[in-house]
Amino acid sequence: MSDPHAVTRKIDRSHMQVSDEVAIQISGMNKWYGAFHVLRDINMTVNRGERIVICGPSGSGKSTLIRCINRLEEHQKGQIVVDGIELTSDLKNIDKVRSEVGMVFQHFNLFPHLTILENCTLAPIWVRKVPKREAEETAMHFLEKVKIPEQAHKYPGQLSGGQQQRVAIARSLCMKPRIMLFDEPTSALDPEMIKEVLDTMIELAEEGMTMLCVTHEMGFAQAVANRVIFMDQGQIVEQNEPKEFFNNPQSDRTKLFLSQILGH
């Protein structure tokens, strides 16, 4: 395989345990943009501690799927239950789910008018009502974890893409989420910065975080994921554990997709 970001380091699997407890339950979920049927009959259960990689060609609905999980997008049919809370139009439930679920975006979406530290403390202070001092300590802890504590007082615009994405991860972690969603976290990065972000994500996986990750980094999927989901045309086409998924894909669509992204 010619993956430029193949994970070479040894992964510590001692904390990567999948429990029986259900973290996310999606059943019979459908979504339309106007008349366009983007997600079709999605059924999926994510247990606590699972690390799921979702891949598929562009326009296959993978981003839309994880954006439905914290209701950045509404679904029109079916059911999504996150941490025992069903997502409906009830704003209270939505805010509750969102404060439990961290999200990392393709374009980082840091707040450019706030310093790195303020980016990280904003939500804990205003949503969780954590005292400012405590929030700053937590933020520094996570900034150290993503290895950029020295940038705490700079503004996002002064950081490189990779650093910004690591801040975005730290910002989500400051809310102490139980589930993390990653929406193509490395797609907007220069190649030499992808590794630093992937390393941060691997560390997170090693700590047993429940993760759903839309990505094309197949090296990451092989090293960390316990399940890979392949989507096409708004449907889940195939899912399997990574080794089987890559070595022995069943559907033709999956084979074609894998040959396209790994073949060159």
Add this chain to the structure above:
Amino acid sequence: MSNSQANSAVYVRDAMLPAEHPPAMETGIIKWLRENLFSGPLNTILTLVGLVAIYSVLSGILPWLFRSVWVANSLGECRSIITATFGEGATGACWAVIRERWTQFIFGFYPSHLYWRPVLAFLLLLAALAPVLFTHLPRKSLWFSILYPALGFWLLWGGTIWIPVVAMAGFALGWLALRVLQPIGGTILATIAAVVVPILWWLLLAGPVAQQLQAILPIGIEAVRSDKFGGFVLAFTIGITGIAFSLPMGIILALGRRSDMLLVKALCVGFIEFIRGVPLITLLFTASLLLNYFLPPGTNFDIILRVIIMVTLFSAAYIAEVIRGGLAALPRGQYEAADALGLDYWKAQRLIIMPQALKISIPGIVSSFIGLFKDTTLVIFVGLLDPLKGITDAVRASIEWKGIYWEPYIFVGGIFFLICFSMSRYSMYLERKLQREHR
């Protein structure tokens, strides 16, 4: 040497070149003149034509300014001084009118023994504005800025102190309603209550309560009626109040226009489009004439207050559109990131969206403020004495200054320019500062 450098693949410099001055034609004022004024035949001709034009304007104005008279009691006296000094047929500026009547330009017909009150109000205004305009000043003094409207009102109009006190109490009640009801009844109910409670208070209770308080504890200073106001005191009163209230109102209208709630959106769009579709003078006439038909008989709704309300509504509609532009310029990702972190709508607006949208909108907002301040001169059409026409006409109507023309307008225009230019400079300072902070 340079040849060998250019032609051969291998080259080693044997002596370093010393720094030299650039050629005389390529430096300093000569270069600037050549590049900007005389770069070709057409530009040379235009430069010469421009010089002639400047000369002809200045040759008219400068002698007139040079022959200024500062001390005289009437226009006739001015003219005779100029004739006596500079000869028959000479013209000159007669600034004596400003020297004689400057109090009228500033204070209108405000009682002269009470001039200290608008002056004090103005000085306190500067103190109240300072922490708002310059963020590095101590934040605690913002309390004074919040209380200033009541204090300024009391100093300008006088009368019992209890009227501004109960008026401010309305805001406190609204805030209280918000805080008490939010945990019990949810944000929407609390917001509605925060609007309705103060309005009910002002309409029904504030008047009687103020009377009772005045009966119990009479504190007051000499009252000044609104028709005594004029000149720059009037322009400032209307301008500053309009500016202070139109910004928050514009923000709310802009948010309302982007709201998902159909009714809120329809109301805001309707309001903005109506106000923008109507000239300000129409609104001022409405304020001065029509409003009386709609209000219950016997209510004496102060004319300056009515004008302030109309000017505020007018400006708010324009500011709303400017801010909407700023909101539209923000990437969707900012909203999504705020949502994904669990911030509710108002927190996201206050902490994430507005700071960025307002920063983008600064030039447009300040333009609206400048426009509003200049539009305060339109109040002449509803019989208030604005500095530009109202006071100038009053001055020119007097026997001594009949026939004077340029000087009062230049004086008033100069002050307007000074204030509007300061606003423009402040907006540039603010933009640079935010640019530096946010990168």
